[in-house]
Amino acid sequence: MNAPANGNRNCAIVIGGSIAGLLAARVLAKHYKQVILVERDSFPAVGEHRRGVPQSRHTHGILGSGRNVLEALFPGISDQLVQAGAVPADIVRDIRWCLGGGYLSRFKSGLDGLCASRPLLEGAVRARVKSLPNVLLRENCQVQALIGTSDNSRVIGVKLGGEALSADLVVDAMGRGSRSPQWLDAMGYQKPKEDRVEVDLRYTTRHFRRSPQHSSDDAGIVIEPTLEGKRRGVMLAQEGNRWIVTLSGHFGNYAPPELRGFLDYAKSLPAPYIYNAIRDAEPIDEPVSARFPASVRHRYEHLQRFPGGYLVFGDAISSFNPTYGQGMSVAALQAMELNAALRKGSEELSYHFFARAAKVVDVPWSIAAGSDLRMPEATGQRSAMLKFTNWYIAKLHKAAHTDQALTFAFLNVANLLAPPSSLMHPHLMLRVLWGNWRREKARLRDADLQTIADA
Numbered sequence: 001m002n003a004p005a006n007g008n009r010n011c012a013i014v015i016g017g018s019i020a021g022l023l024a025a026r027v028l029a030k031h032y033k034q035v036i037l038v039e040r041d042s043f044p045a046v047g048e049h050r051r052g053v054p055q056s057r058h059t060h061g062i063l064g065s066g067r068n069v070l071e072a073l074f075p076g077i078s079d080q081l082v083q084a085g086a087v088p089a090d091i092v093r094d095i096r097w098c099l100g101g102g103y104l105s106r107f108k109s110g111l112d113g114l115c116a117s118r119p120l121l122e123g124a125v126r127a128r129v130k131s132l133p134n135v136l137l138r139e140n141c142q143v144q145a146l147i148g149t150s151d152n153s154r155v156i157g158v159k160l161g162g163e164a165l166s167a168d169l170v171v172d173a174m175g176r177g178s179r180s181p182q183w184l185d186a187m188g189y190q191k192p193k194e195d196r197v198e199v200d201l202r203y204t205t206r207h208f209r210r211s212p213q214h215s216s217d218d219a220g221i222v223i224e225p226t227l228e229g230k231r232r233g234v235m236l237a238q239e240g241n242r243w244i245v246t247l248s249g250h251f252g253n254y255a256p257p258e259l260r261g262f263l264d265y266a267k268s269l270p271a272p273y274i275y276n277a278i279r280d281a282e283p284i285d286e287p288v289s290a291r292f293p294a295s296v297r298h299r300y301e302h303l304q305r306f307p308g309g310y311l312v313f314g315d316a317i318s319s320f321n322p323t324y325g326q327g328m329s330v331a332a333l334q335a336m337e338l339n340a341a342l343r344k345g346s347e348e349l350s351y352h353f354f355a356r357a358a359k360v361v362d363v364p365w366s367i368a369a370g371s372d373l374r375m376p377e378a379t380g381q382r383s384a385m386l387k388f389t390n391w392y393i394a395k396l397h398k399a400a401h402t403d404q405a406l407t408f409a410f411l412n413v414a415n416l417l418a419p420p421s422s423l424m425h426p427h428l429m430l431r432v433l434w435g436n437w438r439r440e441k442a443r444l445r446d447a448d449l450q451t452i453a454d455a
């Protein structure tokens with residue numbers, strides 16, 4: 001992918017060395033003579049946690065779309081991760097999906113997934129970015145402010161303590177805590193409007209030894225909550241022969257960290273699979289918890305004025321309820337859009353990039369916010385269309401328990417490989433109606449038989 005830089009593209013600075021920053025740096029390296037990635041943490045060895053990314057201690061799934069982009073940007077990275085212990089998985093066959101009170105049908109699908117810890121994944125990406133000859137990673141450097149031209153029409157660098165670094169482009173990949181709204185305000189620009197869906201989510205995560213009887217079996221399970229229970233469980237195989245288990249709940253339905261309470265919570269999920277797998281398994285480390293109050297989306301694409309030489313990227317634009325596992329894949333898809341916007345030229349780069357990034361965000365946002373708004377406690381706008389969509393998806397899940405085509409279509413959308421509108425294809429709608437009609441017929445027949453038996 002590397003090609004000579006052109007025009008006034010001498011130096012780009014990326015603020016933040018997490019997944020989004022690393023992916024942005026990878027793409028910028030193709031278009032700029034030099035890329036400097038500035039991270040406030042020190043970079044640990046591959047596979048180790050660091051302070052700036054506390055979420056790395058929790059389950060991190062990479063979606064099919066994200067994995068495809070990683071492979072395109074870093075050829076061979078999936079094999080490299082598998083050699084380091086990551087567990088390859090067919091997303092449909094090897095991972096159980098418990099939705100709508102049952103399991104989606106399972107079969108070999110060709111949707112390739114990879115189960116790995118977040119530190120392993122990030123460390124592998126970092127190593128590949130570090131090996132690029134025109135990328136410099138600077139650790140232990142916190143950006144304090146932007147440097148603008150005298151009229152603030154352009155960003156021309158950043159301040160790092162007493163040091164000033166100049167650049168033709170600065171990219172904010174500072175994550176959910178991004179300072180861009182404040183920095184823009186200080187430069188005389190409007191802050192972007194914010195969309196917000198309050199979800200009051202709490203994660204509790206533990207690791208368990210993955211016993212031999214599980215090792216050759218499933219690579220993971222996702223148990224979606226019922227509306228009443230609001231309790232979710234995810235268990236994924238990880239390198240080092242471990243399970244990572246994250247139990248999460250909304251609006252007070254939180255999983256306790258201590259082992260007994262954690263197991264009881266697992267037992268209360270809509271399916272017993274996780275409980276059965278961990279009740280006698282060896283807990284490996286201490287539990288960790290995290291709070292996630294709301295999904296947030298900054299509407300940079302709606303701003304009328306924006307300084308030249310500056311972009312915002314990844315979670316700094318939008319951070320979603322993490323239970324849908326979208327953040328890293330959205331950053332990956334944005335990296336491809338950044339590449340496309342840069343190919344168009346440097347003129348009005350922010351306009352082109354934010355328009356493209358917004359299209360990337362629209363789909364996962366509609367999936368996450370749309371689904372969360374089924375909970376009466378979640379705050380946000382509910383249109384008639386949203387209510388219909390949620391009703392339809394619930395019916396689709398039930399029909400997909402026995403219908404491979406529906407399972408495949410749904411998981412393609414959940415993995416950001418197909419748009420949600422694809423689920424409304426008349427061919428699939430007929431299957432949903434037919435599947436639910438058959439279920440209802442079977443239910444009535446069973447009820448009749450019961451009545452005869454009781455008579």
Ligand SMILES: Cc1cc2nc3c(=O)[nH]c(=O)nc-3n(C[C@H](O)[C@H](O)[C@H](O)COP(=O)(O)OP(=O)(O)OC[C@H]3O[C@@H](n4cnc5c(N)ncnc54)[C@H](O)[C@@H]3O)c2cc1C
Pocket residue numbers: 015016017018019020021038039040041051052053055058059060061062063141142143144173174175176203290292313314315316322323324325326327328329331
């Ligand atoms: C509990 C939880 C679970 C999640 N699970 C998943 C999942 O299963 N799948 C998935 O795809 N995503 C998941 N996510 C989201 C995922 O972690 C992010 O989308 C991903 O890390 C990309 O974010 P980012 O790089 O934009 O920001 P972050 O990962 O937040 O990184 C921001 C970086 O910027 C650095 N930084 C901040 N300010 C400065 C500064 N001033 N100067 C220099 N450096 C700075 C920080 O140290 C950090 O390294 C989860 C998130 C949470 C909270």
